[in-house]
Amino acid sequence: MKLVIGNRNYSSWSLRAWLYLTESKLPFEEIYLPLDTPEWAAEIDKYSPARRVPVLIDDDLSVWDTAAIFEYLLEEYPQAVGWPHNRRARAHARSISAEMHSGFIALRDELPQNLRQRHPLPLASLSPTCQAQIRRIQAIWRDCYQRYAGPWLFGEFSVADVMYTPVALRFLTYSIPLDNDVKIFQDAVRHLPSVKRFLAAARAEKESLPFIDALIGQADNPLTLG
């Protein structure tokens, strides 16, 4: 299989698809197409009629949009990271995953993924909608930890954890304060070896996107996962 990804530093959907394949222990080759570059312009149409990353290429079949990639892999490869087995937990995991897939637009705009940097942003500088979305994400995590044992949202690592990994890392980049009872998720994410590997690769990237870096400013204040 091949996975076409954008900048690891900025593309949260690339991170999700990469993490899903990696945690599923499915071998794949990365095709790196950094956004807003001549390579992107020359090659994206070859891989994606939607002109978006990630795209999974499995032999002669191409699957795009991360949610479709997960469901496709789950059907084809029994070892792929799955949904919780319990019916109630599965319906819950699907609900919060679809909520992330279709929403949180203000949070995406105001706290864009920028993995390799740390740049504290005061909550008050964010729009009321974005602040409400930060509270909603913590409420989602809290609800999981009140029902399931942790350390992942539904106990064992599942699709839902992949969906919420990038937002846990955005909260580190911008030092968004989290309630103690939900930090468990962010801690689980930051200590995952595959996440550390992805961050190291993001750091090694030479490309940058000025409209996202503008939010961070000039200071080089690298994010460490600990």
Next chain:
Amino acid sequence: MKLVIGNRNYSSWSLRAWLYLTESKLPFEEIYLPLDTPEWAAEIDKYSPARRVPVLIDDDLSVWDTAAIFEYLLEEYPQAVGWPHNRRARAHARSISAEMHSGFIALRDELPQNLRQRHPLPLASLSPTCQAQIRRIQAIWRDCYQRYAGPWLFGEFSVADVMYTPVALRFLTYSIPLDNDVKIFQDAVRHLPSVKRFLAAARAEKESLPFIDALIGQADNPLTLG
């Protein structure tokens, strides 16, 4: 089962969930919670921690976000509208459905669902991003009709048709010109008896949302599906 929906006239996700249950011939009771009303404010938290519609209530279990509702029902009820059976068609249907679920933000903003009205909007009045999204949707439909027989996107009615039904109706509301070879989808949608029934119910609603109706103006120019 119960389905909590918002205004049929404006809520495209309510339309999708309603249509899915109806075409699946699954009996359900509607709970109508019109947006921006005192009922909404008083009741939405009872049904939806995400404060969004639709929500499916199946006995003591609640499932939200339309994409999760589809997958939940598909697992629980074998008669539910499904994905295409062929592996390649299924991966394709999942890809375009996820693309609709996560994207087309400009189109949603600039051409909000307003089922009961017809208000021609010149293409040139839309942003270049929205115009590109209109072209992308037609390219998605064209690609389907070049590979599958019609009248639905993958031959038989599937989840993908439910996902694209509201956009076909938005194109009617705003008289967006479509290429002849893809009108087949819009024609299939406008002649579906369940869609006609939903439109009649939308027309009977007394509530209106001024920020959406402002786009339409004062004239009463009802949409007829033919």
